[in-house]
Amino acid sequence: MNKKLALYAVPLLALSLAACSTDKDEKKEETKVEEPASDTTNDSSSSDSSSTDSSKDDSSTNEKVTEQPYKKMDLDVEYDKGDYTFEYEKKSDGDIAEIEDERDNTKKTGDEALGEMQPIVEKFTFDQNSSDEEVKKQIMDNIKIDDNYKSIKLEVKFDDGKEKEYKFVK
Template structure:
């Protein structure tokens, strides 16, 4: 009986550790903070976000085996970030991914009312997407609560 209990606890520990690998641990100095200098945990989305979106997902397909993917979520429990670039054999998570993505996200200035083509053109420029892509898909949840999907297929 004790062996089963130990195995279950060990398995749960491994699973919980794996779930947190994408979480950003070292918040940047310019992240929102309250008067005490700690990260904000306000009840409204605009109280705690760094960008004009809470979630950002980018999927660029170059071929069946080559893609460029970005995942970003700003949750009340923290920020999660992930970047995968098959062409450069680069896979970043957590702090490493956020450090690379933050300056790119700061250059994005579209909102939920921006037309599809303008958003895609901006993403291509900011993320330096090569022209030989097959498709681009951007999914965004904005701080105003709107969720939008932007797509371009060649």
């Protein structure tokens, strides 16, 4: 009788322990998903889309944000009265950015620069095969560039390591 009890009790005990550890793992995963959504202050969407939107909302807090194919971007716009530059780089520990406008002596770094640049970079759809005109159109459509620019230079390093430079002179 004890042998029969042991044959049934051991597998049942193993299953119940496995079920307990799985529940804890699921609770940890649920907590991880819910934490970013609770930190967002601008998200007013339903809870179904909050986990999707949370990666975008975290962009202003130095998180890795975009799924764009750009590893690094350096943009220089030359004007008569000074240059406008923006630098953006995806890193494994978070994106970094810097914006400098010599025309009005402003410089933004960290979260402030990321908050301004990430929505712009996310709108870019060009890739290595895009024409220069398409790249120029996207730059002009998404970045506030005054019509009196002298030149625009964009250096892009794509996720696959390939680099491309675009230069537009007025």
